[in-house]
Amino acid sequence: MSVEPTWQSPIAPGVSWYQATAGERPTYPSLDGSRHADVAIIGGGYTGLQAAYNLAVAGVDVVLIDANRFGDGASGRNGGQLGTGQRSWPEELEERLGYERSKALFDLAEAAKHHLLQFAEAHQISIDYMPGQMNVAHKASYRRDYAENARISAERYGYAHLHFMDTAETQERLGSKRYSCGVRDTGTGHIHPMKLLIGLARAAHQAGAALFEMTKAKGLKSVGGKTVIETGSGDITADRVLIACNGYIGDLEPVTASHVMPIRSFIGATVPLDRHPRVLPGSEAVADSRFVVRYFRKSKDGRLLFGGREAYTADNPLDISDHIRRQITEIYPELADIPIEYAWGGSVGITMPRQPFVRDVMPGVTAIGGYSGHGVMLSNYCGKLYAEAVLGRSSDLDLFRALNIPPFPGGRLMRSPLLFLALTWFALRDRF
Structure with a gap:
């Protein structure tokens, strides 16, 4: 028997089965007034919430905002498949990157898989694995x-x-x-992605991260060695900023928008x-x-x-x-x-090569996204790796930083028409 849903996302069509069967979905307040933080995060999906959790546990003052409700983006609406390795098969990556880098990326993905399952078990999140x-x-x-x-x-x-x-x-x-x-x-x-998202947000909140829904980032600017995130209800000033919007980057930051479609x-x-x-x-x-x-x-x-x-x-x-x-x-x-x-x-x-995009796009501002349909485990792990990099505990995120991710041709105005033509061509090729 189906469960009657109570919320329809403003940014994506339809009400998902995940939403209808996830159980209690807590709401978080909107930002009301300006704040300061050690780290500010834009995007309340797997990447942002994992980063917030791991930073907060370590005692970092972290603030996270999302333009909608947590789970309205890809983290709460995806196919739920964990996969193995990267988006490309290891032998394909080996041809482009060599065995050593391909093996390191494969091992990182395996670590990501184990981390997701261990995190859910440790926090008693029933993800329907x-x-x-x-x-x-x-x-x-x-x-x-x-x-x-x-x-x-x-x-x-x-x-x-x-x-x-x-x-x-x-x-x-x-x-x-x-x-x-x-x-x-x-x-x-495979898992129930919304249940993981809800449990992850709860864990980040309990760890001390300040979480705000329905709070849209409208601009970024550097002021006196810090970054200011402008919203309609107050500014957030932080030493470091993580942009974790993935496919919902919009026009917030042009470098990310040109690389993540x-x-x-x-x-x-x-x-x-x-x-x-x-x-x-x-x-x-x-x-x-x-x-x-x-x-x-x-x-x-x-x-x-x-x-x-x-x-x-x-x-x-x-x-x-x-x-x-x-x-x-x-x-x-x-x-x-x-x-x-x-x-x-x-x-x-x-992204163009179907590999994650990790780059410092402004002083103190890191963007992570472009998981290309392989993000359930990689997005979670990238959030953890970002936190470890900030804390000086691991440089594993550099494996993704080192990837050559070119921008989409044509800029923001032409990239969608060009992608439409490309996908049409590939869809036709798939038929024959």
Whole structure:
């Protein structure tokens, strides 16, 4: 039985199943008056809240603001898949960066995965963790690449949890004949992202971080060696500032905006699949090989949560359910008429090479974002690494700082039309 939602986000369409089933969602006050802090954070998603928690625990005076409610952005509306490694396979990164850097980034991602699960356990956050993920190929020609990925991950990266699936196994585990092969990952899984977000905010608040919702940053300026964040209800003056807005950066800071592009992604939640036991019988999460990726999984109560995007859809389509249903039916024709109870969307922050963007964009101001659909664990960990860098405890964030993340061509005015054309091209290529 569905839970009646009580809030619709002003920045993304639809009410999510996550929101409807997350339980109590505390509210936090808006900023009322000017403040000073050691560190100020803009953005109340995983990155910002993890940074706030870790700084506050260490005794740092930290203030965090968000333009909306915590969880209205990608951290509370995403696909919930943890994945393994970075957005690109390790052998792909090895070709560009060399083995040593590729291995370091892979190990960092594994540390991020373990940190997320340990954090949830330590703070008694029920995140509905379910084990297993499959990456599946929509073209038979990818078979060798997928088999090599499993082998290389085990032999060169010490990750023995990948198993190559032939056509028969792939179709049996999916309950669909749509894909030709894949890799099954038993070392990861999927979660309820809003429950993690709520628990993380609670932990940051209890640690002493000053958290403010519905408080939009309207500008940044340097004054006397400090940074001033201008809002409509008071200024925040801080020694250091973290910009953790990801795909919701808007026009707040131009360097970040030129490197992190928002694109829309949409998810639908069906009724429980009680009459369709063949669909994902092992309840793993799935992501496919399309450039315009389709990702889906079973929830703890047996629903199909299905996400994707086509390049020709509007930013906020009126027919999210119909849009998602068409994609579901391509994979599971028997679900053509199944009711979709919830449908929602949000912005994913991407970069040109699909790697995180970490840069000091002003004196004392660091921007982190652009997780490119691989952010559930990386965004959490980047917040922790930022705090450790401020505290002088770790330089691991420098692994991301060193990445070459070029700006999108055409500036802010032309980047969206150019991306639209590129995504349209890739969507067409995915079909053939």
